Amino acid sequence: MVKEPIDLWIERHEREPDVVAKEKAERFLKAVELGVPDRVPIAGVAGDFLCQYTGISWYDLSYNLEKIPPAVLKFVHDFPHDWGIIFAPMMLEGFVLALAFPDFPDFSNTIRFLTGPVHDILKDKWSQWPGRELREDVHPQFRGGEFMEPKEYKKLIENPVEFLHCVILPRACPGLGAPGSPQWNGAWVRVGMVMQRILSFQLQLFVEIGKRGYPAFPITNAYTSADVIGDFLRYPTGAMLDMRRYPDDFKAACEALVEPILKVATAIPPIPPLTFFFIPLHLNEMLPPKLYNEFYWPYLKKVIETLVEKGYKGFVFFEGDHLPHVETILELPKGWGVAWFERPRDFIKAWETLKGHTTVMGGVPPSLIVGGTPEKIDEYLKDLLSKVKPEGGFILSPGVNELPKGTPVANVRAYINAGLKHGAY
Amino acid sequence: MSSSLEVELERLLKSILDLNEEKALEITENLLTSNVDPLKILEVIKKAAEEIGGRFERGEYFVADLVMAGEILKGISEKVMPKLREVGRSRETVGKLLIGTVEGDIHDIGKNIVVTMAEAVGFEVVDLGVDVPPKKFVEAIKQHNPNIVGLSGLLTLAIDSMKKTVDAIRETGLREKVKIIIGGGRVDQYACEYVGADAWTNDAATGVRIMLKWVREKEGGG
Structure with a gap:
């Protein structure tokens, strides 16, 4: 059997993982600094495809820590990448929990994501988990919900942390009971114990992944004020309607949330050469420019600018089609970070707008990897890379890193192969 | 006046x-x-x-x-x-839409906008809710006899569930009786071909327009 580029790369991971890790780190840093590395960095994939390939269930990936390392280590071995995010154990949006504890830098960032075991304690209504509300073979899901009425904006504005802590958490998390009750106190002690267990598990797993040729950079977390409202308080549709029905309240709430968001983000100090702050955007693509520019962007921009000034680099996931708002990114300082685009209706246009100013990540429709053929994937990536490669500052990635069940293994290999073949400068 | x-x-x-x-x-x-x-x-x-x-x-x-x-x-x-x-009047319906978020997915923002808009333009809508297994779609088609079936989903896993649903509809011989449209943030032409649907849309408004076109074509064709 003829060896493909991916096979040779896997062999190098086995033979000289330290060299490979060093190459990856240099390649990635160069791209983040808007430079031209030796090759376009290739971002990894995961999702249902990981479960199907390794045979681990979503339940085990969420709850059974001992079953996770063999699956994840096999996966990163067989589908090597330069940089990637694999949630192990599985995690979902939970930034509201961090915002309830912004003055506890020792753990505010750690509880930023919801995990299955924490969900079991809080019984939060924001998320649903396999083996609990969902079947064991189904992806855990964030559903959000409406936990605040429009008339309560005033309280949120007055003291956002107290409001989230004392009003929203009891409503959204029946497992906590009433603030100050034995149930409440006991639940938080349990959350702490569970987080400690997960944290030490993750540290061990990262060491193992690192030994296999994967560099790691520290990452902290931030959020957009309007998404706090949409994701955790008013449901996205409620937030969108509030912008029109209660514009002043909405803006004041966004302003009030900036400070606690920054507190959570800066709980992890910036360490050279690279500490990212991750922000996933949710309402962005749903808003017309008028609403985006008035209710969303000013507060997001403030968070990004403040953190960049402090020495962090941004890593922002622009969900959906962000093209209508893409020019606003140019208002940020050059080299502020990485913009990962899910599915801008014209990726090349986004790239042309931002190249030399922002590191751009994305370019590959997940549906191409799911439904295409290795030949089609190769052809598509060859064409894409001929257009976006020359200037540097580009990271190859699917629009989302989660690929569904049924994604052909040959297609995922074709994606990595094409990056290796056509991505060299 | x-x-x-x-x-x-x-x-x-x-x-x-x-x-x-x-x-x-x-x-x-x-x-x-x-x-x-x-x-x-x-x-x-x-x-x-x-x-x-x-x-x-x-x-x-x-x-x-x-x-x-x-x-x-x-x-x-x-x-x-x-x-x-x-005043004892009723409204004429333009067609019947059966819609649901497919199995494994519980996201419903897009679906709910479709339901509101489809009802507004005169469709009779049967909304099966979220996390709907293929079997339930098939049973509901038999029960409600819709012109159009809408499969909604946000997650990438939804594409696989959509395919299973269309396969189940085909296996029970109902495929020719309905037009199928898939909708969601992550569907596209590739997904539409893979799933075996008649149309796809990333947004509710386009979806409703496609459905209106279908019912008009049907009327036009007798």
């Missing part, structure tokens, strides 16, 4: 398209108080929904605009329908 009625109906249409909720509801209220035929108002709603779809396709409207428009249309319908019943 009739020309001033025309002017008022035109004002209603404009206020809907301007997404001016307060004004649209106020005009509706006034029209109903002055005993205007409720069906005339429903015609405005239908016209508005189509225009909203067009604006969305042209990139002039965004999801937040559809949500607001949907709220306005719903608000108007809620005022008009009791009046319609009061």
Whole structure:
């Protein structure tokens, strides 16, 4: 059997993982600094495809820590990448929990994501988990919900942390009971114990992944004020309607949330050469420019600018089609970070707008990897890379890193192969 | 009188398209108080929904605009329908849509906008909710006999569930009886071919326009 580029790369991971890790780190840093590395960095994939390939269930990936390392280590071995995010154990949006504890830098960032075991304690209504509300073979899901009425904006504005802590958490998390009750106190002690267990598990797993040729950079977390409202308080549709029905309240709430968001983000100090702050955007693509520019962007921009000034680099996931708002990114300082685009209706246009100013990540429709053929994937990536490669500052990635069940293994290999073949400068 | 009625109906249409909720509801209220035929108002709603779809396709409207428009249309319908019943009239439906978020996915923002807009333009809608297994879609097709089946989903796993659903519909010999449209943030032409659907859409407004085109084609074809 003829060896493909991916096979040779896997062999190098086995033979000289330290060299490979060093190459990856240099390649990635160069791209983040808007430079031209030796090759376009290739971002990894995961999702249902990981479960199907390794045979681990979503339940085990969420709850059974001992079953996770063999699956994840096999996966990163067989589908090597330069940089990637694999949630192990599985995690979902939970930034509201961090915002309830912004003055506890020792753990505010750690509880930023919801995990299955924490969900079991809080019984939060924001998320649903396999083996609990969902079947064991189904992806855990964030559903959000409406936990605040429009008339309560005033309280949120007055003291956002107290409001989230004392009003929203009891409503959204029946497992906590009433603030100050034995149930409440006991639940938080349990959350702490569970987080400690997960944290030490993750540290061990990262060491193992690192030994296999994967560099790691520290990452902290931030959020957009309007998404706090949409994701955790008013449901996205409620937030969108509030912008029109209660514009002043909405803006004041966004302003009030900036400070606690920054507190959570800066709980992890910036360490050279690279500490990212991750922000996933949710309402962005749903808003017309008028609403985006008035209710969303000013507060997001403030968070990004403040953190960049402090020495962090941004890593922002622009969900959906962000093209209508893409020019606003140019208002940020050059080299502020990485913009990962899910599915801008014209990726090349986004790239042309931002190249030399922002590191751009994305370019590959997940549906191409799911439904295409290795030949089609190769052809598509060859064409894409001929257009976006020359200037540097580009990271190859699917629009989302989660690929569904049924994604052909040959297609995922074709994606990595094409990056290796056509991505060299 | 009739020309001033025309002017008022035109004002209603404009206020809907301007997404001016307060004004649209106020005009509706006034029209109903002055005993205007409720069906005339429903015609405005239908016209508005189509225009909203067009604006969305042209990139002039965004999801937040559809949500607001949907709220306005719903608000108007809620005022008009009791009046319609009061005068003993009913509304003609343009077709029947069976819709649900496919198995494994519990996201429903897009689906709910489709339901609101499809109802506004005159579809009878059967909403199966979220996390709907293929078998339930098949049973519901047998029970409700819809013209169109809408499969919604946000997660990438939804694409696989959509395929399973279409396969199940085909296996029970019902595929030729219905048009199938898939919708969600992550579906596209590749997904549509893989799933074996008749059409795909990333947004509710385009979806409703496609469905209206289908029912018209069917009418045109006899």
